[in-house]
Amino acid sequence: MTAPKTTAPKKLFVRTYGCQMNVYDSERMTAALAAQGYAATGTPEDADLVLLNTCHIREKAAEKVYSEIGRLKRLKAARPGMAIGVAGCVAQAEGAEMLSRAPAVDFVVGPQAYHRLPALLDRVGRGERPVETEFPEEDKFEHLPADRRARRAPAAFLTVQEGCDKFCAFCVVPYTRGAEVSRPAGRIEAEARDLVARGVVEITLLGQNVNAYRDGEGVTLAALLRRLARIEGLERLRYTTSHPNDMADDLIEAHALEPKLMPYLHLPVQAGSDRVLKAMNRRHTAAGYLRLIERIRAARPDMALSGDFIVGFPGETEADFAETLALVEAVGYAQAYSFAYSSRPGTPAADRRQVAEAEKSDRLRRLQALLARQQAAFQASLVGRTLPVLLEKPGREPGQVAGRSPYLNAVHLEADPALLGRIVPARILAAGPNSLAGALAA
Template identity: 65%
Template sequence: MNEHVSLSVPADEPPARQNERTNSRKVFIKTYGCQMNVYDSGRMTDALAGDGYVATEEMGEADLILLNTCHIREKASDKVYSALGRLRDMKKARAAEGKELMIGVTGCVAQAEGEEILRRAPAVDVVIGPQTYHRLPEALKRARAGNRVVDTEYAVEDKFEHLPVTEKAKIRARGVTAFLTVQEGCDKFCTFCVVPYTRGSEVSRPVQQILDEARRLVDAGVREITLLGQNVNAWRSEGEKGEWSLGDLLYRLAEIPGLARLRYTTSHPRDMDDKLIEAHRDLRALMPYLHLPVQSGSDRILKAMNRRHTAAEYLRLVERIRTVRPDIAMSGDFIVGFPGETDQDFEDTLRIVEDVHYAQAFSFKYSTRPGTPGADLSDQVPEDVKAERLERLQALLLKQQADFAKSCVGKVIDLLLEKPGRMPGQVIGRSPWLQSVNVDAKTSQIGDIVKVRIIGTGPNSLFAEPAESLIGP
């Protein structure tokens, strides 16, 4: 999703603090992939702050460059090695000037490749897996002493307990929306997916740890929190009266004063329990948008993928959710060309898309991921067939997305104002359905929730006009 994450210095920061930052070492983090990596990049910046590092948006001025990598898509590691080749040249140029540049690889490619990265990329100083990035400062100290470091063991300790509390000024600089990781890893072992091998088995953060972080975010001005997990609705933890599920957690989070909106992603259909569905019915703060991947509409392919649900079961689940929350917008993931997929299997996928009518969706050609069961299947679909099927699927999904956007025209909605727009007085906000909305809101401030009327659609956003006065600070 995001290509890189970095933090800006708050404009109201005291001059002494700004001077301290100017004299500090600087870190640039390039983030590949999912929202979980975006969250991790922010926490790595927090972990490095104690060693005097501050974030920069300019790679050329960084003393430390980290590539926070994703391993989901094909050729992910090739992109990393290509980037490392360019960084090698930058490191040589710095060395010729008598200056230090340290390079690190973190995230899922780091977990999958480990020592191979050090072998193929001599310029790399540290390789840190997603479960051990709280050890990054210590790894850098060891590397600076001349010992290149690979740390990809699954940490026994709770890494979140070892990470420093994010400063209020840093939270405020990141905006009025925030990610909060509550669960990591996956036990589903879909045959196309590397997550169980790079992120490990399902681990849930404790209730109190999550609540404490959420309160700190809200205290710093965050209005909307998105709970993250590779399989977020598998989250379980001990509450006051026994085991809590994600639904229980959402009910409790909704009680935090000042927290206006809640979201969560990514979900598995098998973990959508009654409590979570009831939360969609009962909680005004829980936004009417659900990312619920199905991957295929063919029962035969779903079985080969080890999804452990049928197309009919998925459709019944969507119907249950829409019954309790009729305005909910559905989002999904689709893979075309999984080994053995026939024309009829693909037609079944088109049919489930037509039945659900998605507001948004992500679709990809199947790519073999080394180490997954799918990579060993012999009945691979030719690339030209995969490309043709993907084109047809995406045309249908894009039409549905456009239809949903058009259906919003004329509606009066609550809009969370997130950042200034390009034009004077223009503000960009986020709709309840996760759409970007442009509006002239000269009398409102970032973080306000205002009533607007949708008046038009663009390729990737909506346009609105103020409908009423401010409804909530």
């Protein structure tokens, strides 16, 4: 008797650039394509479909995508039938132009249309090169399936809000992600419960302006956090990225009252000069930001703060930059991200008079030196303390595991791999530039 023929699953390779929201979107797209017969693979060399989920925040990030397409073009030439798709914010911003610039690309899809991937692939199969960058009325989250793969990591991202209404002069997000939209709290809770049922103990809520979250029933981010905190088995909650203008009183209070909400907050300020902040259309002042930090630390004295900074914004003077350094000194950051300004086409600041590249580089060097000293000081302040550490994955050394402290520090220690996924007490023995060394506490 002849055995029935079986069809091997098509293979999908996804490369993700940029923010945590792109990581989350890639998981959802992988789940959507699994229903179409695609199995994930870890390398593009044996993939039938390569999907690049792109970021458009910085110019070099976009150029990296085109460099990757160039490499894939050679691979595709040797693999007839292989398809290449570009998703994410570069796809949204460049649309049909990307097909002209990169003939190896078969389709382009923006962040709001991922639920249309099966239909796009059907069109590719018919010889078309579709571009889908509209902002459809339907909610992509309502149509995209949850990631149902067996999870190994005990920490997960969960998008609750998308888009931005702030229109900062340097930023493309309002144009690539659209207006602010908040998902219904009930759907978020259902997804969170599903994650916990599959072994997740820490969830980070994601949004371009996550603290602007407010669903159609009026549920705020603080109320959503309280609701999720009641889920049995969910031990830790985080959220990112926040805007200073949306840091409401009930959210600050939540940090004082909810023990599952971790003492780490990413709150970008971008600059310390009011003149530059106004030019950026940030709609807050340096003094207002510092008062906000005081209120947050009054609610949670051990709060570890992270921020974003742009140096060399058009029109920034040395005096303006000195005010940024002064603000950094006043706050004391546990971690921060800093960049020299690079213009993004289509944003208000792109056509303004630019600061010389040498000045940008010098200012960035000085700012990063200060931020590195502050991060080192924070890391050192944890030595000798016993912290609850969520063990997430095997470490690089034999017998080593890696985890995260409540303050989001990476912690490495020797432990039985059977403890992965659990929160254990760890005594911090030493601090490095980017991680801590610890030992299991008795």
